[in-house]
Amino acid sequence: MDIAYIPSPSRGVLYLGPIPLRGYAFCIIIGVFVAVWLGNKRWVARGGRAGTVADIAVWAVPFGLVGGRLYHVITDYELYFSPGRNWVDAFKVWEGGLGIWGAIALGALGAWIGARRRGVAMPAYADAVAPGIAFAQAIGRWGNWFNQELYGRETHLPWALHITSSEGGRVPGYYHPTFLYESLWCVGVGFLVIWADRRFKLGHGRAFALYVAAYCVGRGWIEYMRVDDAHHILGLRLNDWTALIVFLLAVAYMIVSARLRPGREPVVEAGAAGDAEAKDGASEDGASEGKGDGKDTADGKGEAKPEDGAVKPDKVKPDKATSEKAEPAAKVDMAKADAPEADVSEVSEVKDTAEAKKG
Structure with a gap:
């Protein structure tokens, strides 16, 4: 009986001329770009500099890829080192096989190195990139669809995945x-x-811890449905135990961190807030000093010309006390100034009278 189903791609690689474009690698690359883009927006919104997330990702991504591959190879070593297997296949990342636990662990180490070089606190950076990492995982999982892997038990549900390849057992x-x-x-x-971070103002790594805890909950029940070969401990798959332990650690971190360091970091990147304030101050100063009309100062030495309507110094009226003291002094000066002129005229008249009598 025909049933509805999700078809699997006939092949996991496309060729752009001689260049192979593998679906698995393509999904990972897109996921990385999404994580960096969203992380940068969140970092800038928290007061950081644009470009810091990408600079640190240059360290985090390669470390994460190596860590993810190492976890997969170590936990599934029989696929590469058992009799009849080729150990060289352990380096063929494009064929699938990246363990998220190793990717996050070693990726965090790379991010820590990049954050120290940049002078950024690692918990604040982790909070900024946390939701972007979740979206990157969502995109990266479609690489498993290209490789016809990571499926569960048989089912006849309308969204069943149709596996057509018989490779790898x-x-x-x-x-x-x-x-x-x-x-x-x-x-x-x-x-x-994203919602919890806005609602509760998560900081000091708690947004990242929430991402880890929430992911582990889903990974637990999804891992339980898988039927591919895996190591079991006390009846549970190894990844189920890993998810349980990591979940407990993440929850414990959120509780302890909330008590020791409540709230959110006031500054996530030193100097970034100061740069923004300097730019704002420069624009405000420019607006107040001439309002951008291009007028020069009065003498070219930084002294501003008096604006129209401003009170000029010679127009300022003296106060009453000053005017009362100034008036007597002015009268004395005027008397002194008039006295010599009167004396000179009288002397000239006396001389003229004397000369007239002699004549």
Whole structure:
């Protein structure tokens, strides 16, 4: 009986001329760009500089890829080092096999190195990139669809995944698309972190811890549905134990951090807030000094010309006390100034009278 299903791609690689474009690698690259883009927006909104997230990601991404591959190879070593296997396949990342636990752990180490070089606090950076990492995982999981991997038990649900390849011990059939379940779960985790961060003003690494805890909850039940070979401890798959332990650590961190360092960091990047204030101050000063009309100062030495309507110094009226003291002094000066002129005229008249009598 025909049933509805999700088809698998006939191949996981496309060729652009001689250049192979592998679906798995393409999804990871897109996810990285999304994480950096969103992380940069959140970092700037918190008061950081644009470009800081990308600079630190230059360290975090390579470390994360190496860590993800190492975790996969170590936990599934029989795929590469057992009899009849080729150990060189351990380096073929494009064929799939990146463990998120190793990617986050070693990626965090790379981010810590980049953050120290940049002079940035690691918890604040982790909070900024947390939802972007969740969205990057959601996109990256579609790489598993290209490789026809990461599926669950057989099912006849309308959204069953149709596996057609028999490589690597696969059995063609219809299975739960656990890659799709995890992709949708990661999208929800990303939006959860964004909402909680806005609602509760998470800081000091608590937004990142929330992402980790929420992801582990989903990974636990999704991992339980998978049917591919895996190591089991006390009846549970290894990744289930890892998810449980990491979940408890993340929750414990949120509780302890909230008590020791409540609230959010006032400054996430030294100097970034000062740069913004300097720019604002420069624009305000420019507006007050001539309002951008291009007028020069009065003498070219930084003294501003008096504006129209301003009270000029010679127009200022003296106060009453000053005027009362100034008036007597002015009268004395006027008397002195008039006295010599009167004396000179009288002397000239006396001389003229004397000369007239002699004549």
